[in-house]
Amino acid sequence: MIExxxxxxxxxxxxxxxxxxxxxxxVDVVAAYPITPQTLIVEEFSTFVNDGITDAEFIxxxxxxxxxxxxxxxxxxxxxxxxxxSSQGLALMHEMLFVASALRLPVVMAVVNRTLAAPIGIWxxxxxxxxxxxxxxxxxxxxxxxxxxxxxxxxxxxxxNKDVLxxxxxxxxxxxxxxTVEPVEAPSSDEVAEFLPxxxxxxxxxxxKPMAIGTFTPPEYIQELRYQTHVAMEKAKDVIxxxxxxxxxxxxRDYHGLxxxxxxxxxxxxxxxxGTVTGTAREVVDELRQKGKKVGLIKLRFYRPFPxxxxxxxxxxxxxxxxYDRAIxxxxxxxxxxxxxxxxxxxxxxVLNFLAGLGGRDVVKGxxxxxxxILLKAKEEKPxxxxxxxxxxxxxx
Amino acid sequence: MNIKDLPDxxxxxxxxxxxxxxxxxxxxxxMMKIFGKDTIVYTPANCLLVFSGTYPHLAWKVPxxxxxxxxxxxxxxxxxxxYKKKGRKVxxxxxxxxxxxxxxxxxxxxxxxxxxxxxxxVCYDNxxxxxxxxxRSGATPYGAATTTTPAGKKILGKLEHKxxxxxxxxxxxxxxxxxxxxxxxxxxxxxxxxxxxxxxxxYLHVLSPCPTGWRxxxxxxxxxxxxxxxxxxxxxxxxxxxxxxxxxxPKKKIPVAEYIKGQGRFRHxxxxxxxxxxxxxxxxxxxxxxxxx
Numbered sequence: 001m002i003e004x005x006x007x008x009x010x011x012x013x014x015x016x017x018x019x020x021x022x023x024x025x026x027v028d029v030v031a032a033y034p035i036t037p038q039t040l041i042v043e044e045f046s047t048f049v050n051d052g053i054t055d056a057e058f059i060x061x062x063x064x065x066x067x068x069x070x071x072x073x074x075x076x077x078x079x080x081x082x083x084x085x086s087s088q089g090l091a092l093m094h095e096m097l098f099v100a101s102a103l104r105l106p107v108v109m110a111v112v113n114r115t116l117a118a119p120i121g122i123w124x125x126x127x128x129x130x131x132x133x134x135x136x137x138x139x140x141x142x143x144x145x146x147x148x149x150x151x152x153x154x155x156x157x158x159x160x161n162k163d164v165l166x167x168x169x170x171x172x173x174x175x176x177x178x179x180t181v182e183p184v185e186a187p188s189s190d191e192v193a194e195f196l197p198x199x200x201x202x203x204x205x206x207x208x209k210p211m212a213i214g215t216f217t218p219p220e221y222i223q224e225l226r227y228q229t230h231v232a233m234e235k236a237k238d239v240i241x242x243x244x245x246x247x248x249x250x251x252x253r254d255y256h257g258l259x260x261x262x263x264x265x266x267x268x269x270x271x272x273x274x275g276t277v278t279g280t281a282r283e284v285v286d287e288l289r290q291k292g293k294k295v296g297l298i299k300l301r302f303y304r305p306f307p308x309x310x311x312x313x314x315x316x317x318x319x320x321x322x323x324y325d326r327a328i329x330x331x332x333x334x335x336x337x338x339x340x341x342x343x344x345x346x347x348x349x350x351v352l353n354f355l356a357g358l359g360g361r362d363v364v365k366g367x368x369x370x371x372x373x374i375l376l377k378a379k380e381e382k383p384x385x386x387x388x389x390x391x392x393x394x395x396x397x
Numbered sequence: 398m399n400i401k402d403l404p405d406x407x408x409x410x411x412x413x414x415x416x417x418x419x420x421x422x423x424x425x426x427x428m429m430k431i432f433g434k435d436t437i438v439y440t441p442a443n444c445l446l447v448f449s450g451t452y453p454h455l456a457w458k459v460p461x462x463x464x465x466x467x468x469x470x471x472x473x474x475x476x477x478x479x480y481k482k483k484g485r486k487v488x489x490x491x492x493x494x495x496x497x498x499x500x501x502x503x504x505x506x507x508x509x510x511x512x513x514x515x516x517x518x519v520c521y522d523n524x525x526x527x528x529x530x531x532x533r534s535g536a537t538p539y540g541a542a543t544t545t546t547p548a549g550k551k552i553l554g555k556l557e558h559k560x561x562x563x564x565x566x567x568x569x570x571x572x573x574x575x576x577x578x579x580x581x582x583x584x585x586x587x588x589x590x591x592x593x594x595x596x597x598x599x600y601l602h603v604l605s606p607c608p609t610g611w612r613x614x615x616x617x618x619x620x621x622x623x624x625x626x627x628x629x630x631x632x633x634x635x636x637x638x639x640x641x642x643x644x645x646x647p648k649k650k651i652p653v654a655e656y657i658k659g660q661g662r663f664r665h666x667x668x669x670x671x672x673x674x675x676x677x678x679x680x681x682x683x684x685x686x687x688x689x690x
Contacts, residue, residue: 028482057478062508066471073475099464205460207435214463217452
């Protein structure tokens, strides 16, 4: 139970938005371990607990591995759980992420995207969450602090859906969101309770109805479980669309499902971005449009499930397609680029990859302008390169 | 508490696939008789996980969870807190082997103990990674041959002594720490009952002789467990909040040479090795009993 909280406008950090979102969802158990730049989330939540705003159990574990282990166990025992981490912490949890999804336990975890060492750094890079692509978690990225708060609420609604029952990982960019204050509209606790009903677990550890969860399982059975999890992830696409629609009608903010299109209708070239770079790209699109350039933008919200169909539909009508990545799969390309090319297989158009902002370097308007410049040129003549390292010392473009 | 007072009801049932002579099923079955129905069991990777049931078979009659190897302390914390939030009293019980306790699981265990989670942690200690085929662990005694510390031409078995895990747990000053042996059933049952009746974090450490890994006749399990106690290789005591409140002293202390006899893992022992193991036992004896052996 939480104290009744009125709807209010707050000027808060992305981390506060994540913690407040979890509070509004009336989570039962939180298990977390501090790591920069996620720390504000655990600090804020501790304050909610110690001020008596929530009677949630907060397990201040000794590692991220234990944080996820405890969340899984608590969720298996019927609790709605929440945790948060970053970078090294997420990597330490890696093993347990697969357990949460395979046991079909809709844990929600905010991930503050931070560079994964080496060398050690604390700034924004997506090379922490993107390697968790195959872990069976629904993974999405936020553009601003409002989306962080809203997405935590939607994450429970999506993950707990009976057709889905998968854990959800809303991601937010380190410092750019986590430690930057923005005005955020918070709904009241009553409104959230109407939108998000009480968690009703499918199967729990209950002495009155004993059952085993996660037992030793031979090959005769595991492949079907894998298939079912894959189907659930596919089904999540429709659920995500439905939930964002329902959220829009209740709270007035529409996130358009898996992706958000911006001025794509008559675009010749389209760039797909993720995370906070989207805001910068919107401005660049507006300016280029004023100059008569027919450019469009896709904001990718969900990395898993990947909205291949939606992206392909847009790509079918453009002459060049760009993908922005804030992570690199060495020897191949940016993770989103690899994914997008797979989605656009067979379409006759250049698909280019732009790498920028790795290790937390700022991605400024000039960088995004460069991306559009390359795309517009690719529409005219076949590009020499597929992958462009924007603003990288020692690399000529 | 005596054997005849034990309830008939079993929560760990026959039909499991443990090796003949394995102490673990006897340990678990008798503990579960006392812990009872309102218990939720977590086991990490260990023999128990495998022999207690391969899907769709199961020897457990209580809710049962497995997640991974190194996280028993964290998992029982999660179960305990979820039920605390619900306002329902259950026993969150973790049963880990020595590898999952001494080595890979010590961090999560120490964390849960420090937080004084309302949970019971049982270490059944068969002194090596038996499930993966008898590899050495921090619990393996000095000199013992395992598949990773073989009795070779140059090096004869494990070079290091057994880590004193129960003492590490006592240093956490938790409500209850006890060491148990199935060779002493009355003492065993009383300690399990006391653990059940205590609140906060409780740690029970049971020696679990393993005929397969220790290479002894499966009919000798109890006898070997008794010799471990009588020789001082295994010491029965209990501690509350860090203070030893009860300690069992063998009426007649037998030399380690008598304990290692009949166990294939010690077959290669030289006189010097026996002396080294005896010195370890004597140091431990002095520390725990406060007197010369």
